[in-house]
Amino acid sequence: MSSDSVHLYLNDALKVYSRKDLACALEIDTSTLGRWLVKENEPRPYVVDRLKQILLPFHARREPGEFKFIDLFAGIGGLRIAFESIGGECVFTSEWDSYAQRTYLANFGDTHALHGDITQVDVSDIPDHDVLLAGFPCQPFSIAGVSKKNSLNRAHGFACDAQGTLFFDVARIIKEKRPRAFLLENVKNLQSHDKGRTFSVIKHTLQEELGYQIHTRIIDGQHFVPQHRERIAIVGFREPTPFSWDALELPEKGSFRMGEVLHKEDGSEPYLEWDGSRFFDHEKGCVNEKYILSTKLWSYLKAYKEKHTAKGNGFGFGLIGPDDVSRTLSARYYKDGSEILIKRGPKNPRRLTPRECARLMGLPDTYRIPVSDTRAYKQFGNSVVMPAFKEVARVMKPYISQN
Incomplete structure (x- = not known):
């Protein structure tokens, strides 16, 4: 195989793995990998076969789905999992954050390219699809709304x-x-x-400008996981349908407790090959010490809470145990973890591990976490409670399937 082909494989692998992780997978050091990448040295022939094995999941053929969908502002793929669960086939993905791209590719591979900035994508390059998914960021709209434009006899849209x-x-x-x-x-x-x-412009655009029938609903992830997390779902259909939110099957809030997502320290915690001992020390049977708050930070958080309690407001940490439901996991969790701290009796509490965060978002233990803890916390804090949107997908399916 030519030198150029080997470097193509290496560069493909670096879209999914960090240099450190790729070097580890190839059983070399990062300096050797660096020399290969700048073509100072050439890899041994066996490296090609190893790279093919590493990339095999990302080049896998997939059976055609019952319908096709695109995944915009894809994040780490929570909505994709939900719609694949009802038979959908993802044919286009866009996500601008390079770290989120790494996590997305590590879990989905893909038979299509992962596009970055959607503002730079020509619509003609997007394949036809039955369903569009988008967890778009909420940015300030630049005008007061359509009604104001109407009053001024100005064009709008x-x-x-x-x-x-x-x-x-x-x-x-x-x-x-x-x-x-x-x-x-x-x-x-x-x-x-x-x-x-903002919402007025969105509704007007979808209904009046684009002609879609829309349905909105606030859904609390607490129906499916032990986390209070309210998100809005806006569902739209091109043709009139009898779609109704009444078809949602929502388990009673409080049905799920933190004990279901926390690492088991009674010897029953499963060993995950892709995690290894990164989050949980299986020899000691406990969460790694790095997730335990230092005495200095714990003292600061307690003093901070006491100060604001005296002022009559609710600022401060959230301390919970196995029988509780957590606050909303935020993207700032990496800073001090204060909104969700796990009790450890008289000892200092600890943060959730990234694996526990994945579980708190309803993701299975097969979900890979290829990025640093800081990046992982940000990604899970910006993600969706997957089972909640799996239920949304279920009630949408009768109106989107080609059959």
Whole structure:
């Protein structure tokens, strides 16, 4: 095999693995890998076979799905898992963050390219699809809304009202590709953002400009995991349908407790080859010490809470045990973990491990975490409770399947 071919394999692998992880998988040191990459030295022939094995899951053939969907602002793929569970086939992905891309590729591989900045993607390069998924960020809209434009006899439309926001890119794709349905996901406060004007523009765009029938619902992830996490789901259909949120099957809140996601320290914690001992020390049977708060940080958090309690507000840490439900996991969790701290009796509490965060988002233990703890906390804090949107996908399916 030619030298260029070997380097193509190496560069493909580096889209998924860090240099350190790839070097470990190839059983070499990072300096050797560095010399290979700059072509100072050539890899031995066996390296090609090893690289093929590493990349095999990412080049796997997939059976055609019952319907096709695209995954925009994909994050780490929570919505994709939900829609694959009902027979969907992902045919296009866009995610701008390089670390999220690494996690996404480590879990899905892919038969299609992973695109970055959606604002730079031409709609003609997006394949036809039945469903559009988008967990788009909520950015400030630049005008007060359609009603104001009407009062001033000025032209309006999503190309004007939403220009400069990432919602505009969702709208332009819907306009050109006309999927049968879409699911947009965002924070609960999208409805009240900018005194409701943002949501007004979104609804007007989807209903009046694009002609879709829409349904909105706030769903608390607490129905499916031990975490209070409210998100808004905006479901739209191109044709009139009898879709109803009444079809949702939501387990009673409180049915799930933290004990179901915490590492088991009674000897029953499963060994995950892809985690190794990164989060849990299987020899000692306990969570790694690095997740335990230092005495200095714990003292600071207690003093901070006492100060604000005296002022009559609720700022401070959240201390929970196996029988509790957690607060919302946020993207800032990496800073001090204060919103969700795990009790350890008289000892200092600890943070959740990234594996526990994955479980708290409803992701299976087969889900890979190829990035640093800091990046993982940010990614899970920005993700969706997957089982909640799996249920949304289930009730949407009768109206999107080609059959």
